[in-house]
Amino acid sequence: MIAQSKSSAVAGTFGRFGGRYVAETLMPAVEELAAAWRDACNDPGFTATIDTILAQWVGRPSPLSPALRLAAALGTTARLWLKREDLNHTGSHKINNCVGQVLLAKRMGKRRIIAETGAGQHGVATATVCAYFGLPCVVYMGAVDIERQQLNVLRMRLLGAEVVAVQSGSATLKDAINEALRDWVAHPLDTHYVIGSVMGPDPYPTMVRELQRVIGRETKAQLHAQVGRLPDAVVACVGGGSNAMGIFADFIPEPEVALFGVEAAGEGLDGRHAATMSRGSEGVYHGMRSLVLQDEHGQLLEAHSISAGLDYPGVGPEHAHLFESGRARYLAVDDQAALRGVELLARTEGIIPALETAHAIAALPEVLRLLATSRDPAAVLDIVVNISGRGDKDMHTIAARLGAAQGDR
Amino acid sequence: MTAPDRIRRAFDRAHAEQRAALVVYLTGFDGGREHSLACLHAAADAGADILEVGVPFSDPSADGTSIQAAMVRALAAGATAAGVLELVEDFHRDSDAPVVLFGYTNPLLRLANASAASRLGLVERAHASGLDGVLVVDLPPEHAAVLRDPLVAAGVHWIGLSAPTTTALRRRAICEAASGFVYAITLRGVTGAVLGTADSAELAAGIAALRESTSLPIAAGFGVRTPHDAHRIAAHADGVVVGSALVEAAHEGTAALSRAVAALRAAVVR
Numbered sequence: 235m236i237a238q239s240k241s242s243a244v245a246g247t248f249g250r251f252g253g254r255y256v257a258e259t260l261m262p263a264v265e266e267l268a269a270a271w272r273d274a275c276n277d278p279g280f281t282a283t284i285d286t287i288l289a290q291w292v293g294r295p296s297p298l299s300p301a302l303r304l305a306a307a308l309g310t311t312a313r314l315w316l317k318r319e320d321l322n323h324t325g326s327h328k329i330n331n332c333v334g335q336v337l338l339a340k341r342m343g344k345r346r347i348i349a350e351t352g353a354g355q356h357g358v359a360t361a362t363v364c365a366y367f368g369l370p371c372v373v374y375m376g377a378v379d380i381e382r383q384q385l386n387v388l389r390m391r392l393l394g395a396e397v398v399a400v401q402s403g404s405a406t407l408k409d410a411i412n413e414a415l416r417d418w419v420a421h422p423l424d425t426h427y428v429i430g431s432v433m434g435p436d437p438y439p440t441m442v443r444e445l446q447r448v449i450g451r452e453t454k455a456q457l458h459a460q461v462g463r464l465p466d467a468v469v470a471c472v473g474g475g476s477n478a479m480g481i482f483a484d485f486i487p488e489p490e491v492a493l494f495g496v497e498a499a500g501e502g503l504d505g506r507h508a509a510t511m512s513r514g515s516e517g518v519y520h521g522m523r524s525l526v527l528q529d530e531h532g533q534l535l536e537a538h539s540i541s542a543g544l545d546y547p548g549v550g551p552e553h554a555h556l557f558e559s560g561r562a563r564y565l566a567v568d569d570q571a572a573l574r575g576v577e578l579l580a581r582t583e584g585i586i587p588a589l590e591t592a593h594a595i596a597a598l599p600e601v602l603r604l605l606a607t608s609r610d611p612a613a614v615l616d617i618v619v620n621i622s623g624r625g626d627k628d629m630h631t632i633a634a635r636l637g638a639a640q641g642d643r
Numbered sequence: 644m645t646a647p648d649r650i651r652r653a654f655d656r657a658h659a660e661q662r663a664a665l666v667v668y669l670t671g672f673d674g675g676r677e678h679s680l681a682c683l684h685a686a687a688d689a690g691a692d693i694l695e696v697g698v699p700f701s702d703p704s705a706d707g708t709s710i711q712a713a714m715v716r717a718l719a720a721g722a723t724a725a726g727v728l729e730l731v732e733d734f735h736r737d738s739d740a741p742v743v744l745f746g747y748t749n750p751l752l753r754l755a756n757a758s759a760a761s762r763l764g765l766v767e768r769a770h771a772s773g774l775d776g777v778l779v780v781d782l783p784p785e786h787a788a789v790l791r792d793p794l795v796a797a798g799v800h801w802i803g804l805s806a807p808t809t810t811a812l813r814r815r816a817i818c819e820a821a822s823g824f825v826y827a828i829t830l831r832g833v834t835g836a837v838l839g840t841a842d843s844a845e846l847a848a849g850i851a852a853l854r855e856s857t858s859l860p861i862a863a864g865f866g867v868r869t870p871h872d873a874h875r876i877a878a879h880a881d882g883v884v885v886g887s888a889l890v891e892a893a894h895e896g897t898a899a900l901s902r903a904v905a906a907l908r909a910a911v912v913r
Contacts (some may be wrong), residue, residue, distance in 0.1 A: 247803045253785075253786055254783065254785065254786070255748055255781050255782060255783070255786060256781055256782075257705040257780050257781055258706075258783060258805060258806040258809055258813075258817070258828065259705075259806035259807070259808055259828060259832075261783055261806075261808075261809070262806075262809060262810055262813070263808065265810075272692070279883075343666040346793070374666075386866040402711060402715075403701070403702065404658060408702060410705075412702050412703075415704040415705075416704060416707070416832075416833045417704075417835055419831065419832060420807055420833065420836065421704060421830035421831070422831060423808070423831075516784075517749050517753070518748040518749045518752055518781070520702070520704070521781070526749075528749070528753070530753070531723040531753060531754075532724065532749040532750035532751070532752065532754070533700065533701040533718065533749075533750065534701040534702050534749075534754030629835065
């Protein structure tokens with residue numbers, strides 16, 4: 235295998251993906267952000283402040299839990315490990331990114347924070363960090379998502395954020411991003427847009443990956459302390475792809491570690507889905523060149539997933555590159571399998587995962603099958619799954635889909 | 644084929660008449676193909692010097708509610724980038740008015756790549772339609788070569804786009820990549836926003852700065868809705884672009900559009 239190219243020749247690109255495809259009005263704001271980010275990265279005080287907040291307020295490091303009963307239920311001798319981002323303050327990995335970006339925005343003298351949200355996790359995390367720093371916060375959220383994530387809407391409002399319902403398009407995550415971009419175009423000087431994933435124009439994909447890198451860095455050290463070795467595989471769900479990039483980043487230079495991203499097959503790959511890698515094609519969208527779900531005329535298709543957080547027709551450009559280069563493999567799991575994943579983890583490990591995370595759980599049989607073909611059958615495998623978020627926010631959806639069936643038992 | 648000269652001629656003629664050129668934006672296929680074609684002719688007949696035809700896109704994040712709604716209608720009516728170029732071709736059968744495409748990267752890139760699949764691509768269709776220029780709102784100069792170079796080689800102008808926030812360094816790069824004219828965005832915001840009084844001074848300074856980087860004509864737009872707005876802009880710019888207000892008028896009908904264009908044309912005098 236050819237060694238992974240170091241950071242690409244052109245800043246902000248990953249192979250032929252990435253870039254800064256934004257309206258000219260935003261270009262200076264994006265350039266300013268890139269410069270401020272470079273500057274902050276070289277300031278030990280900035281990174282130390284992030285580390286302190288993550289330790290004292292977010293609750294890092296998050297545990298790496300062995301999952302013995304899950305392994306037994308899957309009939310595998312592999313050791314399964316769960317990276318517990320669900321135990322972070324606000325219940326998902328999203329807060330890692332928000333702490334860093336809002337701190338950066340303060341450093342840049344921005345007086346107002348905007349964000350988009352799908353499942354509401356990123357919106358809640360942003361609203362929470364804004365409350366912590368005393369900054370006004372506006373969260374754009376699709377009307378459809380508001381309907382299915384009522385509890386998170388209430389949370390954001392309680393935290394003092396303004397939640398704006400977006401009615402345009404499919405009224406989901408992609409439309410919330412469009413509306414947040416419109417806001418930013420109108421207020422480029424005083425406003426920072428906290429993008430919630432490793433997507434959008436440079437520097438976001440790199441910056442968000444670096445702010446989420448803590449997940450993989452901790453995992454590496456924790457597993458080393460437990461078993462003295464690298465994992466054989468790391469598994470994470472992928473919508474925009476921030477929890478996956480976060481846990482992948484430190485393992486990308488370790489070729490013996492297999493990386494698996496799991497995207498949402500929705501109602502099935504031949505029906506409505508959000509499987510950008512499996513069924514997408516190259517396009518320019520939301521400020522980046524990446525893989526997107528589109529028709530033959532270059533119009534974006536509406537994605538579908540039971541999980542609002544994966545319901546997005548694009549993916550971060552570095553994932554597109556990892557996919558094309560073959561460094562990471564991408565699997566697709568449908569709505570039904572994801573629901574079974576929720577139940578499986580709940581019953582075996584006492585952890586109710588987010589519907590997004592449940593896609594990674596549901597992919598484990600396939601991951602084990604793929605590893606069996608490439609690894610020594612006598613070796614004991616170590617496999618880490620990123621438990622990107624907890625499922626409290628999804629109880630309504632889960633109850634509606636699983637409740638009836640369970641009532642019969 | 645002298646199509647590229649039509650833009651220059653339109654600005655020269657307006658200049659000779661001591662007024663700014665009136666640039667009219669309409670979303671292609673809004674109200675269906677036939678209505679859209681009728682609107683282009685109505686606008687040209689009522690005094691539009693240059694027509695900007697919007698290529699509908701599913702996610703128009705630089706546009707406000709009026710144009711967004713027009714794009715939703717146009718897509719429902721079957722709009723595609725190829726279809727819009729056929730519309731321009733039809734328009735040019737009966738009119739000599741210059742036409743500039745105004746769009747987002749993805750549908751145009753998709754059409755450009757179609758030529759590789761031995762179908763009729765962007766450049767071939769642009770040439771056939773007599774298209775005079777292309778403006779892509781989310782394709783800054785650092786990424787533009789992929790569409791710009793083949794279009795310019797085919798004689799289609801690449802219209803530059805400059806914003807109030809654009810730095811001096813970027814202004815030079817934008818002007819260097821541009822031909823035909825440079826579009827100066829008049830305000831921080833999406834299309835259809837309200838032009839404030841404060842923006843006027845910023846606009847005048849912005850246009851003066853642009854003139855240091857280019858000898859191309861400068862057309863200003865975003866937030867220009869009324870004849871009064873247009874008159875204010877005409878004092879500084881070589882051209883005035885009106886979009887959302889005319890998209891709304893075109894949605895009412897060709898008669899409303901003709902009246903609105905005529906009123907704007909009367910107002911762009913200096």
